[in-house]
Amino acid sequence: MTQQINPDKLPKHIAIIMDGNGRWAKGKGAARLFGHRHAIQSVKDVTEACGELGVKYLTLYTFSTENWGRPKLEVDGLMNLLVSTLNDQLDSLMSRDVKLDFIGDIGCLPDKVHRKLLKGKEKTKNNKGLNLILALNYSGRWDINQAVKEIASDTREGKIDVEDINNDLISSYLSTKNIPDPELLIRTSGEMRISNFLLWEMAYTELYFTEVLWPDFGKDCLYNAINSYQQRERRFGKTSEQLNIS
Template sequence: MNRLLDQIDKNKLPQHLAIIMDGNGRWAKAKGLFRSMGHESGTKAVREITEACAEINIPYLTLYAFSTENWNRPKLEVELLMRLLVSSLKKEIKTLNKNNIKLNAIGNLEALPKKAHKELLDVIDKTKGNTRMTLTLALSYGAREEIIKTVKEISDKVKKGLISPQNIDEVIITSHLYTRDLPDVDLLIRTSGEQRISNFLLWQIAYAELYFTDILWPDYTKKDLFEAILNYQNRERRFGKTSEQIN
């Protein structure tokens, strides 16, 4: 572990790391357990990875916790996930404050059950003064829904004469997204072996480096994270330019 940590260049860390936490259900199935056990074990990985990011000073971490499409899962599983969200938030508030981590959330939060929504807003409020790192949970989140919402908001402002169509640019669009207060994603990690984006931060990952691993989320550790970061640091990010221009 220390060997990996020593290899990481603290000056080349991703400023915004996003993770698609996939594989909870398959982890449980492989062990002959209920899917609920996979989700519960996944919360331990959330804690370990969040603390690891804070440890090496990654300022922004965004976790894909519940998508707009996840509402279509079996009712009992959705209810379990919402109960787990509430209990996890209650348990982690002390840890968040201890580690000086601010909680943030993006998505159609009004769609959450009232109890989960209330608990979420309470933890956000109680950690709003923390400055070490911003942990963002994507809940009831879908990138297409986010973009549709953004188009509607901008269209309404154009209709009211607040924005000229000729002035619409990346800055204006970005300022209407759920992630308006976050920088673009530098590194996107997906666990479980699936290699797709699944409607996550489509605008924000335009130039993100993508990293896929076969490890199921409950088994994902600090060591795995550090390996992903080292892989990221060994890549050349050109943003459309040539290698000669970058060098």
């Protein structure tokens, strides 16, 4: 399958909305947390595949600001699962030269999760391979909201002029300021929406939707998404004729 992928046209940044864990578990007559646990293998497979291909950034929508509205048992289970997964996988990330980072309001996460994230980021900070970014307690509207507040504060204090506010400046106040915009977004489980994810950054992102539930999403599924991306013409508002002018 990888032989069909053009290494010169790889998306530099892939973002994924990992959806369908609960439905996967329900289909097997199990609780939702059963699906979340089995989803860890998909995270491992996709992370490994991205590293092998040479993708530079992989952002996983791990826990949104809206997910706090789920049943407390599920939320508590997700937080515990996140900690145990980081414990289990940190050495593997180091061996594969993966750099761990995160976006979102992580200060509002439970202390044990916050500490584990900071430890993982610190331990992997010098790695040079794939940048694995977890979006935790994140939403696109939250990020834009906090950016607007900071810009307003800095404007009031005279640090910036109103005339200086443009797309680049706004981007520099977002939690994704050091991350290139995603070129490919994948959403699993058949849902066709972006669910408050990277709203500013996805202005020209190619969208790929699949019926596959996340726990069943493996390397071949990722390769199919990348193949679809590579067959598209990205015009950024221009015409095909303009792009083909040599």
